[in-house]
Amino acid sequence: MTRLHQYDYIVFFVYFIIVSSYGFWVYYSKKSASSGSQDYFLAEGSLTWWAIGASLIASNISAEQMIGMSGSGFKLGLAISAYEWMASATLIVVAIFFMPVYLRNKISTMPQFLSQRYNERVAMIMAVFWLMLYIIVNLMSILYLGALAISGISGLNLGFCILALAVFAIFITLGGMKVIGYTDVIQVFFLILGGVVATYIALNLISGGAGIVKGFALLKDGASEHFHLIFKKDNPNYMDLPGLSVLIGGMWIANLSYWGCNQYITQRALGASLPVARAGLLFAAFLKMLMPVIVVIPGIAVYYIVKEDLGGINGASLLTSSGVQDPNKAYPALLGLLPIGLKGLSFAALTAAIVASLAGKANSIATIFTLDIYKKAFNTEASEKRLVNVGKLTVVAAMILAVILSMIIGDSLMGEGKQGFQYIQEYTGFVSPGIFAMFILGFFWKKATSNAALFATIGGFIFSVILKFLPGWVDLSPLNAYGWAVANGNGVFEIPFMDRMLIVFALCVSGMYLISTIEYKNGVVANGLEIDSKMFRVSNSFAIGALIIVCLIVALYTAFW
Numbered sequence: 001m002t003r004l005h006q007y008d009y010i011v012f013f014v015y016f017i018i019v020s021s022y023g024f025w026v027y028y029s030k031k032s033a034s035s036g037s038q039d040y041f042l043a044e045g046s047l048t049w050w051a052i053g054a055s056l057i058a059s060n061i062s063a064e065q066m067i068g069m070s071g072s073g074f075k076l077g078l079a080i081s082a083y084e085w086m087a088s089a090t091l092i093v094v095a096i097f098f099m100p101v102y103l104r105n106k107i108s109t110m111p112q113f114l115s116q117r118y119n120e121r122v123a124m125i126m127a128v129f130w131l132m133l134y135i136i137v138n139l140m141s142i143l144y145l146g147a148l149a150i151s152g153i154s155g156l157n158l159g160f161c162i163l164a165l166a167v168f169a170i171f172i173t174l175g176g177m178k179v180i181g182y183t184d185v186i187q188v189f190f191l192i193l194g195g196v197v198a199t200y201i202a203l204n205l206i207s208g209g210a211g212i213v214k215g216f217a218l219l220k221d222g223a224s225e226h227f228h229l230i231f232k233k234d235n236p237n238y239m240d241l242p243g244l245s246v247l248i249g250g251m252w253i254a255n256l257s258y259w260g261c262n263q264y265i266t267q268r269a270l271g272a273s274l275p276v277a278r279a280g281l282l283f284a285a286f287l288k289m290l291m292p293v294i295v296v297i298p299g300i301a302v303y304y305i306v307k308e309d310l311g312g313i314n315g316a317s318l319l320t321s322s323g324v325q326d327p328n329k330a331y332p333a334l335l336g337l338l339p340i341g342l343k344g345l346s347f348a349a350l351t352a353a354i355v356a357s358l359a360g361k362a363n364s365i366a367t368i369f370t371l372d373i374y375k376k377a378f379n380t381e382a383s384e385k386r387l388v389n390v391g392k393l394t395v396v397a398a399m400i401l402a403v404i405l406s407m408i409i410g411d412s413l414m415g416e417g418k419q420g421f422q423y424i425q426e427y428t429g430f431v432s433p434g435i436f437a438m439f440i441l442g443f444f445w446k447k448a449t450s451n452a453a454l455f456a457t458i459g460g461f462i463f464s465v466i467l468k469f470l471p472g473w474v475d476l477s478p479l480n481a482y483g484w485a486v487a488n489g490n491g492v493f494e495i496p497f498m499d500r501m502l503i504v505f506a507l508c509v510s511g512m513y514l515i516s517t518i519e520y521k522n523g524v525v526a527n528g529l530e531i532d533s534k535m536f537r538v539s540n541s542f543a544i545g546a547l548i549i550v551c552l553i554v555a556l557y558t559a560f561w
Contacts, residue, residue: 008344052280071327073299077226100535146354169358194349195294202301250498434460437508
């Protein structure tokens with residue numbers, strides 16, 4: 001693979017200077033008279049709709065997409081786009097039904113919602129759950145996958161890349177949510193531009209210089225097995241994307257939990273008015289529709305280029321030291337095709353995506369720890385200045401822990417040919433069903449009690465663990481006839497993790513309903529939220545935008561079923 005030229009490094013450092021300078025300008029020029037904890041963590045009232053939408057995408061599209069999802073595109077094909085296109089539909093649902101509830105009830109953090117709707121015990125348990133999930137799964141995986149890509153492109157030592165990314169992310173995060181939100185606009189610009197350029201180069205190479213339209217046509221014909229959005233049960237990749245579950249099953253659990261009940265995501269809109277928040281989420285939904293073009297198509301293109309031996313990418317460069325084909329190396333291999341200068345731009349775009357996601361995640365970790373753990377359990381009288389300082393220290397501590405975990409266990413979890421994106425989705429799915437169950441019933445069912453929520457919190461995790469390891473105790477092959485269990489690479493029949501999420505969600509909802517009904521009959525009164533049906537009305541412009549997105553999704557699934 002061609003390493004970076006000195007001009008590529010110049011382009012990269014120009015990007016670094018632009019983002020850093022803009023961050024300083026935002027920090028000082030937009031400093032409010034009251035630079036308290038709400039202003040620092042949420043940028044209250046400061047972010048515009050376009051900044052909210054851009055920040056959502058910049059923080060979401062990181063190493064797990066640019067590297068992990070491109071790798072899944074290389075291995076699975078266009079079907080992995082379900083995460084992106086169904087996310088667009090999910091963002092519309094969140095904008096219409098979730099945001100009004102949060103903003104009407106002045107919710108700043110997800111644990112605060114749980115405290116207000118249920119009780120402090122549920123909120124504290126979930127705050128600890130979220131911190132562990134964000135640091136051990138998300139922050140560590142983003143840091144490791146990002147460093148792996150940068151190391152592959154630049155030739156720099158992996159450990160050095162991990163440290164450099166962590167330092168850069170800390171630098172951005174310490175400025176607070178305003179700096180993250182507004183610098184993310186630049187990050188998204190570089191991200192999309194770099195991704196589009198990489199896709200153009202790949203398709204043009206496939207067409208032999210005859211243009212991207214012909215290149216895409218050749219790619220679609222030559223890699224037709226990679227252009228199915230819905231897998232049949234006999235597809236070897238059915239375990240990762242089990243058929244219609246991506247449309248009517250577990251994919252909704254994963255997406256609604258991620259986009260609607262996730263501090264890391266919702267934090268960007270919680271400091272805005274409802275019209276601004278909704279506009280930002282709709283803008284993010286439109287950007288989400290574009291993401292497969294810059295993250296999935298490149299992975300499929302690398303698959304085709306290697307398969308047809310078109311030159312430019314050596315298939316051996318995708319192998320690990322043990323000879324295993326590593327999907328995570330697909331996107332870095334593609335960037336090696338770019339000419340001098342453009343390679344630096346794409347390198348900057350990739351770094352932008354990684355840093356934006358790290359910064360957003362670290363800020364969310366700091367918000368939850370400071371406002372929902374430190375202030376409530378350790379120092380109830382803490383001043384605003386003290387809270388901000390604790391938040392900054394938390395950012396540094398979380399990043400140091402993520403660096404240590406990346407260096408110790410990153411390779412064993414996401415190396416040797418494993419799909420990094422699927423790793424993140426599966427292990428996040430251990431808590432997503434329970435979280436979503438307690439949120440959705442907490443929103444729209446007034447009888448849901450705190451003990452029921454506690455059952456979903458702990459029980460959901462236990463159910464997920466049991467179903468994960470069940471194939472080691474019980475032969476699940478009889479379920480294969482019904483599509484509920486398929487053979488994995490070792491010939492053991494197991495339930496696809498997306499279907500496991502749906503099963504666990506159903507168990508959590510059933511348990512919550514039973515517990516709440518019994519307690520209600522015994523006189524237990526649950527804490528309700530302020531909800532009015534008028535809250536869910538949307539403007540005509542929002543309705544039109546949402547309809548366009550839904551029509552696009554229907555058209556895509558019709559064309560590539």
